[in-house]
Amino acid sequence: MRKVFFGIMAVTGVMVAFFNESCHETAPVTIADDSAKMIKRGEYLVLAIGCDDCHSPKKMGSHGPEIVPELRFSGYPASRPLAVWDTNTAKSWALMSQDLTACVGPWGVSFAGNITSDATGIGNWTEQQFIKCLREGKWKGLDSARPLLPPMPWQNLAKLTDEDLGSIYRYLRTTRPVQNTVPAWMPPGTFMK
Numbered sequence: 001m002r003k004v005f006f007g008i009m010a011v012t013g014v015m016v017a018f019f020n021e022s023c024h025e026t027a028p029v030t031i032a033d034d035s036a037k038m039i040k041r042g043e044y045l046v047l048a049i050g051c052d053d054c055h056s057p058k059k060m061g062s063h064g065p066e067i068v069p070e071l072r073f074s075g076y077p078a079s080r081p082l083a084v085w086d087t088n089t090a091k092s093w094a095l096m097s098q099d100l101t102a103c104v105g106p107w108g109v110s111f112a113g114n115i116t117s118d119a120t121g122i123g124n125w126t127e128q129q130f131i132k133c134l135r136e137g138k139w140k141g142l143d144s145a146r147p148l149l150p151p152m153p154w155q156n157l158a159k160l161t162d163e164d165l166g167s168i169y170r171y172l173r174t175t176r177p178v179q180n181t182v183p184a185w186m187p188p189g190t191f192m193k
């Protein structure tokens with residue numbers, strides 16, 4: 001049994017070595033050690049700060065909303081019809097969809113953005129754009145863009161260092177790409193009677 005086990009280990013070792021070798025030839029590893037560390041830190045920050053709370057679509061489980069893994073970080077799903085809400089209540093309350101990806105309040109209806117590595121997410125953003133977005137509260141990180149709306153807590157995230165924001169950026173760019181063009185902000189008056 002031991003022999004079989006070591007035999008398997010040896011074969012696996014050779015295969016791994018071969019795979020690594022062939023990978024080196026065709027796709028050299030480009031991530032420097034530092035980047036790998038930053039990605040890890042980015043993951044830690046994203047989990048601790050709780051970007052999933054608003055940015056990941058969820059389904060209702062017996063203990064509350066549960067993240068849909070294949071849609072993680074993709075924001076409010078464009079294909080989902082907006083649930084009806086009581087417009088009178090919304091004048092004095094902020095209401096969130098059950099999975100927290102959409103929010104209605106005096107600022108209108110805001111939809112959590114797609115922050116996956118897809119092109120409809122942050123896949124084509126530069127690091128500078130990402131930092132500007134969270135530091136200055138600019139939609140898409142563009143100078144001429146509108147300010148980011150509640151409940152995106154950018155004023156808190158703005159206090160993170162460039163290195164931490166860069167780590168979050170690097171981590172998010174390793175996430176599974178999910179194609180989802182989040183609906184545009186609905187300003188007040190476009191939906192309230």
Ligand code: HEC
Pocket residue numbers: 045046049050051052053054055101103110111112113114115133138139140141147148149150151152153157168185
């Ligand atoms: C309490 C809810 C909430 C949390 C928590 C949250 N966000 Fe957001 N986020 C939003 C909403 C809503 C928007 C859309 C705001 C708008 O359209 O102006 C948004 C927008 C963004 C955008 C801009 C998207 C775009 O297309 O311009 C980025 C980037 C972003 N969030 C990253 C993050 C990251 C990273 C975290 C965690 C560190 C995080 N958010 C945590 C609700 C949240």
